[in-house]
Amino acid sequence: MYPHERSLVSRLADEPFALVGVNSDPADDFRAAIEREGITWRSFWDGGDIKGPISTKWGVMAWPTIFILDHEGIIRGKNVREEALDEIVDQLLEEMKGG
Amino acid sequence: MLRTLSVVLLALMVSITACSDPEKEAGEAFAALESEYEAARNALLEAQHSLPGLPENPDSADLAASRAQAEAGNEEYANLKNSFEARFEDLVQAHWGTGGGLDAKLWIMTRARAPDEEENDEARKARLAAEVDSIFEAYAESTHIQKLAELNFLLPEDEADAYRRRLREDSPHAHVRAAAIFDPVQREISRLRLEAFWGEREREREADRVEETDPGEEDRSEEQADPRARIDADLQLLIDEYGDVPVDGSTYGAVAYAYLTAHTPEELAIGQPAPDIVGADVDGNELRLSDFQGKVTVFNFWGDW
Numbered sequence A: 001m002y003p004h005e006r007s008l009v010s011r012l013a014d015e016p017f018a019l020v021g022v023n024s025d026p027a028d029d030f031r032a033a034i035e036r037e038g039i040t041w042r043s044f045w046d047g048g049d050i051k052g053p054i055s056t057k058w059g060v061m062a063w064p065t066i067f068i069l070d071h072e073g074i075i076r077g078k079n080v081r082e083e084a085l086d087e088i089v090d091q092l093l094e095e096m097k098g099g
Numbered sequence B: 001m002l003r004t005l006s007v008v009l010l011a012l013m014v015s016i017t018a019c020s021d022p023e024k025e026a027g028e029a030f031a032a033l034e035s036e037y038e039a040a041r042n043a044l045l046e047a048q049h050s051l052p053g054l055p056e057n058p059d060s061a062d063l064a065a066s067r068a069q070a071e072a073g074n075e076e077y078a079n080l081k082n083s084f085e086a087r088f089e090d091l092v093q094a095h096w097g098t099g100g101g102l103d104a105k106l107w108i109m110t111r112a113r114a115p116d117e118e119e120n121d122e123a124r125k126a127r128l129a130a131e132v133d134s135i136f137e138a139y140a141e142s143t144h145i146q147k148l149a150e151l152n153f154l155l156p157e158d159e160a161d162a163y164r165r166r167l168r169e170d171s172p173h174a175h176v177r178a179a180a181i182f183d184p185v186q187r188e189i190s191r192l193r194l195e196a197f198w199g200e201r202e203r204e205r206e207a208d209r210v211e212e213t214d215p216g217e218e219d220r221s222e223e224q225a226d227p228r229a230r231i232d233a234d235l236q237l238l239i240d241e242y243g244d245v246p247v248d249g250s251t252y253g254a255v256a257y258a259y260l261t262a263h264t265p266e267e268l269a270i271g272q273p274a275p276d277i278v279g280a281d282v283d284g285n286e287l288r289l290s291d292f293q294g295k296v297t298v299f300n301f302w303g304d305w
Helices: A001-012 A027-039 A053-058 A084-099 B002-020 B021-049 B063-070 B075-095 B097-108 B121-139 B143-148 B158-172 B174-209 B217-242 B252-260
Strands: A017-023 A042-045 A067-069 A075-078 B279-282 B287-288 B295-302
Touching: A001 A017, A001 A084, A017 B174, A027 A042, A042 B279, A053 B121, A053 B252, A067 B158, A075 A084, B021 B075, B021 B097, B075 B097, B097 B121, B097 B143, B121 B143, B121 B158, B143 B158, B158 B174, B174 B217, B174 B252, B217 B252
Parallel strands: A017 A042, A017 B295
Antiparallel strands: A067 A075, A067 B295, B279 B287
């Protein structure tokens, strides 16, 4: 997952695009992952447990779980990966500029 | 003089506690015997089957499967297990009433001999029920009985429920009662969420095949209405009466509130506005999901595992 996330973030660095995470690791593991993987995007920290408040509230049962939001904050896609993820993000960016 | 005396007294008390704490003694005896068993079993199975280095990834499904296969119909292993069962039984006798004694009892019950011609399914169920009864008799007033909140691995669900009702009504300890309420609620919520999760996956696949809206939607929500009401009532009970009782680094109040106000699958469906989140990053800086409005956002629940 990390390499694809990194390439998505660098490819869209100049676009109105954000990658936002919710991380369920213990704080030290989370910090180590940020360091090791060169993670630049923001993440909520969910208390160090998969039963954390945000995951509980959003009913997350599997990791990773992905929601794709358009620029108005509407949920437009879920759990797509790799090329399909690129495709829907590009499409939403087009739509934003076109509209 | 007085100070010397109190130092001596303190030292005496410390040494008495160290030597004669039956809880500590039983806990240590159980831990030692359990790790001795694990080591003996791993050594035996490795020798017989040249399984890969066992403790490295004990959760691996392949490894669990190969172990189970190695254990089934394996006479040497059965002998090993029986000899340890006898030693765990001694530990139960010596430490009945303590946490370690109960751990030993549960160790025996969960690793009960495979059903053979001498004990059919019915007899096994009856034996387990009698054993759970004996635990209730000895531990009803103890906090250790909380280990029984998770009973489903031992008993059929309705029997486990009956015992949990006894726990939630009779235990003198708030955290035992709270656990007996919360455990089945959490399991039921997980079940409903998994159903919704797989239902959604299934509908996505269906949608790929035929462009059609889901006809089963109404049936499903009606089906869920009943368990949901019971769950919500129990969550409210946890908030009202056990709000301050600690659990998993939080409190039952906070955890139950998060479940009670959780977003429904319908609220998180494609086309719905994403609910805002007010939270913080790992350094405590406030972060809101709405901070990213105006941008196309990939919102990812992740962990480094």
